Amino acid sequence: MPRLSVWLVRASLVQMGVGFLFGSLLLHHKGVPIYSWTWNLREPHIEIMIFGWTMQFVMGIGFWILPRLSAPHRFGNVRLGWCSFWILNAGIIVTGLGEWFGQGVLSLTGRLLTFAALTVFAIVIRPRVKPLGGDSAIIPVSSVSISQGKGEPS
Amino acid sequence: MPTLSRWFIKIGMCYLLAGLAIGGVLLAQPVMGWSRSLHVLNPVYLHFLFIGWVTQVIMGVGYWMFPKQSKDNPRGSSWLGWVVLVTLNAGLVLRAIGEPAVVLAPEAKLGWTLAVASLLLLFAGWGFIFNTWGRIKER
Numbered sequence: 227m228p229r230l231s232v233w234l235v236r237a238s239l240v241q242m243g244v245g246f247l248f249g250s251l252l253l254h255h256k257g258v259p260i261y262s263w264t265w266n267l268r269e270p271h272i273e274i275m276i277f278g279w280t281m282q283f284v285m286g287i288g289f290w291i292l293p294r295l296s297a298p299h300r301f302g303n304v305r306l307g308w309c310s311f312w313i314l315n316a317g318i319i320v321t322g323l324g325e326w327f328g329q330g331v332l333s334l335t336g337r338l339l340t341f342a343a344l345t346v347f348a349i350v351i352r353p354r355v356k357p358l359g360g361d362s363a364i365i366p367v368s369s370v371s372i373s374q375g376k377g378e379p380s
Numbered sequence: 381m382p383t384l385s386r387w388f389i390k391i392g393m394c395y396l397l398a399g400l401a402i403g404g405v406l407l408a409q410p411v412m413g414w415s416r417s418l419h420v421l422n423p424v425y426l427h428f429l430f431i432g433w434v435t436q437v438i439m440g441v442g443y444w445m446f447p448k449q450s451k452d453n454p455r456g457s458s459w460l461g462w463v464v465l466v467t468l469n470a471g472l473v474l475r476a477i478g479e480p481a482v483v484l485a486p487e488a489k490l491g492w493t494l495a496v497a498s499l500l501l502l503f504a505g506w507g508f509i510f511n512t513w514g515r516i517k518e519r
Contacts, residue, residue, distance in 0.1 A: 227447055227516070227518055228518070232516055232518055236513070239509045239512065239513065240509075243505060243509050246501060246505030246506065249501065250498040250499065253497060254494065256482065257482055257490075257492060257493060257495045258492065258495040280435075283438065
């Protein structure tokens with residue numbers, strides 16, 4: 227597993243831990259009230275579980291298992307990947323704080339950071355969404371004939 | 381595929397079906413003129429899909445496919461994995477019962493079910509993280 231994937235997946239697990247903690251406090255508060263401020267955790271809980279846990283986990287696994295490019299840049303632009311990692315986590319924290327304190331500008335800034343991070347990641351990962359083995363693995367349709375009845379290339 | 385992973389994924393599929401069914405009921409409610417109180421199922425619907433399906437399938441596939449921790453202990457604690465499976469699902473089922481009950485029948489005083497469910501779900505989430513952390517490493 228490449229180092230960036232390790233960081234993305236571990237960060238997603240940390241976010242999952244925090245998301246579960248917030249969710250647990252909210253659920254407990256719904257049944258047996260704890261603190262009046264507990265409801266403020268609802269929006270950060272949603273933000274963390276969607277972007278911090280699931281999205282970041284998928285990014286980490288995708289960066290690890292998608293087909294690799296030719297050497298020497300087998301994983302693509304790793305530096306941009308790291309930018310995406312840091313901006314994403316900053317965005318989630320800023321959005322969470324904005325939601326917690328009810329500061330719309332802060333929430334919007336955080337969400338824009340998250341959007342920027344995901345856009346950068348899409349740019350990094352796009353060249354790796356390809357057939358295994360590179361361009362040579364693409365078989366021109368014109369060179370494939372289908373056996374009648376069997377539906378298999380001859 | 382390890383038995384534990386198969387349990388995670390198969391139970392996850394049950395939550396997918398149940399979640400989609402509840403989602404269908406929520407969509408049908410205004411069209412069919414059913415009681416508006418059905419909307420108490422909204423959090424159950426979201427958590428069945430997001431925790432019961434998505435997170436549970438990630439747990440199952442992760443337990444199966446993440447890099448091995450070591451030769452002696454390839455997948456971390458199997459015992460803890462099973463405890464995570466049981467607590468996660470007990471917590472989800474308990475909240476599915478307790479959350480609507482607390483709103484629709486407050487006199488039944490079933491708030492404790494949500495408190496217990498919250499602790500079960502927290503233990504499950506943190507247990508999975510504890511068991512998985514050592515397997516997220518460079519080769």
